[in-house]
Amino acid sequence: MVVGICVGETSLTEVTFISDKMPKVGEYVTIEYDGKKVLGMIENLIRGNDALNVDINDFKAIQKISKIGVEDNYIRGKVKILGDVNDNLKLPRTPVLPGTEINLADKDVLEEIFKVKNPIKIGTLVNQSDVDVNVEANPILSRHLAILAMTGAGKSNTVSVLIDQLLNYSIPIFVFDMHGEYVGAEFPNGEVNVIKPKLNPKYMSFNEIKKLVSITGNAFIQERYFREAFYDASNKISEGTEETVNFLDLIYNFLNVKYTDAEGNVDKSAADVMNKITDAKIKYSNLFYQNAPNVISKIEYGKVNVLDLSQTDEYVASVLVSHVLRNSLQRSKDAAHSGNKEDLIKNSVFFILEEAHILAPKKRDSDSKRWIQRVAREGRKFGLGLCLVSQSPKTVDHDALSQMNNMIILRLVEPEDQRHVQSASESLSQDLVNQLPSLNVGEAIVLGLMTKVPTLVKIDEFKGRSHGDDMDIASYFANIKQKEDEELKRQEQETLDMGYDY
Structure with missing residues (x-):
């Protein structure tokens, strides 16, 4: 299906096209030229009308032109070049010839793009729900991940989907659970191992x-x-x-x-x-336990290991995070220096840090921030992975965030959040940033080493049970009122049945 025709000057990284039909932002297209079949992504679209330009200030004139000037409407878009489909997505060395047709990418081409060695299925394409989006597991585990979104955009669901998929590989996952969201969660692919915040001094x-x-x-x-x-x-x-x-x-x-x-x-x-x-x-009488084992010794493989921080303040949470990361990094370094590669891999852990803006704040120092930065820099050499999760990206430490080589970005409206995320990511273009406010709940831009191409994804709905949803406060209090009214009516009826009258 022809989407449009290339116009104007083209480059090795992007082309402009004109269309007579409206495609969708995020759709993949192919452009064939010079013996190549190049994949691209529509990143920008505008509609316009040459007759109805912004220099016309006469309302009645605009009314007349709008009735007769429909044929002057046009659709202009911009395609980001992603690479040659037949050459491992290498960028072409020659630009597209103006006048070349642009076609929607076939399903079989897209399925090949999202075919990876160790798949983590996170959802489907927003514009083609019949195409599954799989990302590669190893870059997530070794090159770190950030999951960023405004409140209510689907962040907790995304984390739960990711955890459940990682459980297929029996990877030891360690969640610093600031609000007790995962303590009582149920994952189809594995169990939850709740670790109480107890420290042996x-x-x-x-x-x-x-x-x-x-x-x-x-x-x-x-x-x-x-x-x-x-x-x-x-x-x-x-x-x-x-x-x-x-x-x-x-x-x-x-x-x-x-x-x-x-x-x-x-x-x-x-x-x-x-x-x-x-x-x-x-x-800290509930924190210090003389005979408590080292926290990392309680990590169980093939399970979601959840450190319940819901009853601790931010100060204690920071100490606990730094304690776990420090001990885990030291243990992995000891294994590496022993020369036993199997021991090193066995000590691998994927850490998920909820409320990353609290644990790695941008404008103040903390123990947890220093160790998050250190694991972000050194962890990949020793089998330690990080996932920073935050609804306030602008307040997350830039050094830590820039070490996250993979990102799942759901809806972000605040410009400062958008700028901070873009400055920390090499592959987040301004056109993609402009799409962040228009994402629906559960939709995300996925980019980084875990995927061959930037992707607009509808994240799967988590099939297990978690506690990340907003509280239904209105219904709760409405039910209380209803129960009170029912109890009052019951008492009145009992009084009448006993022969009393008001």
Whole structure:
């Protein structure tokens, strides 16, 4: 089917065409010239009328012209060149000849484009629902992924579809679940392993515990006291001499013994640190567990491992995220340095971070942000993958976001969000950015190493059960009112049945 004819000057990357019928943005087309069959994507469309130009200001004249000037209507579009279908989508070395016809791409051509070695089916083409969209699993796992959307655009559904598809490969998935959306989820292809946020202080780094004890960066004397006590406690744990004593108690006891004089007076700075340790033990009584195993040791293969952060504040969530990522990266590095490739692959984990704008904020530092950046840079060498999920892309750290070599972008309306995402992606053109506000719920632009071509996708509906939907508040309270009215009527009827009258 002929879509249009190339006009004007053409280039190796795009062509302009004129059409007598309205195609759709996101449709794939083929252009045959110079012995090549080149695939392209319609990225821009406009309608116009030469007679009804913007320089005419007379309303009555416009009315008359509109009645007789229908034949002057035209459709102009722009096609982005994606590559030669018969040469592994390599970009052509010669531009299209003006006057060349542009045709809609055949279904068999598109099916070949979306045929990959390790398929992850995420949906169908928006404009051709009979063509499945499969992306390649390995680039997602090794080159990272961002799922970005405004609230209510279908982000949670997309994450759930992705998780369920990855479970087909028994890949260990680890979700930092900020709102408890996945704790009670049911996935057709696998089970959920809920991990409670319990930390054994002996597995924590000096900086992690220092943060939780609220010793700030400018409290140099307190930090010096705490560091001395921390490493003394670590040595005792390593030597096995104080295994039964709580790690924070070891730190407290060291300070108490060393900095209390014969009269029972405690050094002021040491006392300040001891008080902060006591406060931390009370505040985080549900977080610290002396006999808790290392969190990453609880990861189970072939399951969705969900760390439930719904009852923790952002500060604790940041510490937990940094703790897990730090330990996981260190474990994978140790496996790599041992020279055992099988151990390295066995330690692979795909981390999904909900609320990435909180865990990796753009304008402030945090422990979680630093380790997210580090895993984003180094993780692919050691089998660690990241998926950043956010409804506020503009507030996600640019360095972390730019390391996401794959993106699934659902509806984004705010211009600042759009600019921030575009600056972090090499393959998101301005024409595609312009389409983001017009996407319907569940529709997305998919691009990056996981797909051969940028794609406009209708994401599949998740077939399992999750808790990502908005609450039906109106119905809830309406049902309460209805039940109250029914109860009142029941009581009135009982009164009448007993022979009483109002």
